[in-house]
Amino acid sequence: MKTNYTIPTQTRIGHVHLKVSNLKRSLEFYCDLLGFDITTMYGTEAAFISAGGYHHHIGLNTWYSEDYPMASKEGVGLFHTAILYPTRKDLATIYNRLLKEKYPITGSADHGVSQAIYLNDPDGNGVELYWDRPKETWSYNPDGTIVMFSHVLDLDNLLKEINNT
Structure with a gap:
């Protein structure tokens, strides 16, 4: 309605x-x-x-x-909790921390408007750690909707952000 x-x-x-x-x-x-x-x-x-x-x-x-057992990957429920980091460097820092702790990553993506790292918490709940690109850099379709996609995120390039100050 x-x-x-x-x-x-x-x-x-x-x-x-x-x-x-x-x-x-x-x-x-x-x-x-x-x-x-x-x-x-x-x-x-x-x-x-x-x-x-x-x-x-x-x-x-x-x-x-x-x-209780871990959350099921199939079925209804929360897909993931998204945690927004203020800068790309902050996203790189947490990604580097996950690597050092050998915490399993389930995926990563460049969505055009954002860059994201995906993992699961200990109960199998999805977690997205992400950084938004500045809104003025987003692309829009002719009908005004936002252009979004899931491309490969260059994780090596993301880590270079740590040394850039």
């Missing part, structure tokens, strides 16, 4: 809340590996984490999922 309502342009997705099977293991991934900070704990069953002191970007809980 189409209505005349348009969501306000400044609307943002504030956070994602994930069901996990092991809170400690998830905190090791999101905090120890990716670098998020714990903002608060709800006993031993839930944690809220953020970047930069926000109340939370990600909630993690075991309320209905403690010790």
Whole structure:
């Protein structure tokens, strides 16, 4: 059903809340590996984490999922959580960290508007780590829609960003 309502342009997705099977293991991934900070704990069953002191970007809980198996790749559910890095150098830095920690990467892509690294958290939830190109460099189709694609991301070139200051 189409209505005349348009969501306000400044609307943002504030956070994602994930069901996990092991809170400690998830905190090791999101905090120890990716670098998020714990903002608060709800006993031993839930944690809220953020970047930069926000109340939370990600909630993690075991309320209905403690010790359950990993998320299925098939079926309905969350495809991935996308974490936006402020600069290409920041994306290169986290990619380099993942390489050093030998954390498995499931893919990468240049989408024209962004560059992305894909991986799974310990529960099999998809995670996209990405950087947006400046909006003024995006391309548009004649009908005004954004040109997006999935091309190979030159990961060696991305790593060169670390040495460029």
